[in-house]
Amino acid sequence: MSLGVAPEANAAAACYQGELCLYQHANYTGSVFKIRAGQNIPNFGYKTFTNGQPLNDNVSSVRNLTNLVPLLYEHQNYQGFRIAIGSQTSIPDLTNYKPLHEVINFNDKASSVSW
Template identity: 40%
Template sequence: MAALAGNLVALPTEAQAAWKCPDGYFCMYENSNYTGSVAVIPEVNEKMSGYTGGIANLRNAHFTNGKIVDDAVSSVVNNTSQNIFFYSDHDYNSSSGENPYVWGPTVIRPHQGWPTMNALENDNIGSISVGQKHYCGHVNFHGWKCGAWISDRN
C-alpha cells in the first residue's frame, strides 16, 4: 500500500499487474484481460529450451504463482508465427462428455490475443499443440473423429 495525498492506494502486486507477452512467445493468463498469474510453457514456446510442439496434459504446467494451468486459463496471447490449438481435454482430445458439442480444437492465429475466452474455452483447456492439430483417434457421439473440426474465431 502506498499513501498519496492522505489516501491509501492499493498498488497491484506483480501477480495482479498485466504482464506483456514478449514477441515470439505464447502466454496464458489466469484471469481475463491478461491479468493474474502468467504461464509461459516451454513445450509450446519454440524459443525456450524444452520445446516439443505440444503439451498433452496441462496438469503438469504451472502459472508463476504455482497454481496448475489445467482448466484455469482465462486469457491468452499468441505472439508466435504459428497457429496454437487448444483442446478441452488431455491428450489432444476435445470431445468431452461434459460438452459433447466441442468437436475439435479451437485455434488462435499468429499475433492474436484474446483478453477473454468464450464460455467453451474459459477455464477449459487441457492440452495444447503448435502448428498443427493432433487427432485423438476416437469417435464422439456424433460419429465425428475428435479433432476433425476446428473452431476458429476469425
C-alpha cells in the first residue's frame, strides 16, 4: 500500500482565459481562488480558497489570463503597496517577484484587487 499526496497539493488547478487565479502556494500549487476579469474585490478577509483556507494574506503565486492589468494591494480597500499583474502573465513565486530591476517580496501580502 502506498500513500500519495492529494492531487490538490501537487498539481496546479486549471486557470482559464478571462480569469485571474490566485494560488495558495508557489508554482501554482495548493488551493486556488478565481476572479473574473474586471471583478474588484475590496477585502479578501471574507474570501477563501477552494480548500476553505482564508485568502487574505495567503497568496503565493498568480496567473492572469485576461487582457486587463489587475492591481493586487497589500491592504483592504485598495490601500498600501500594490503590484500590477500584466495581461497574460504568470508569476510562479511572489517571494521573488521582479517587475523591473528590483526584487519585491509580495508573498502572503495581498488583501484586495482592482482592475
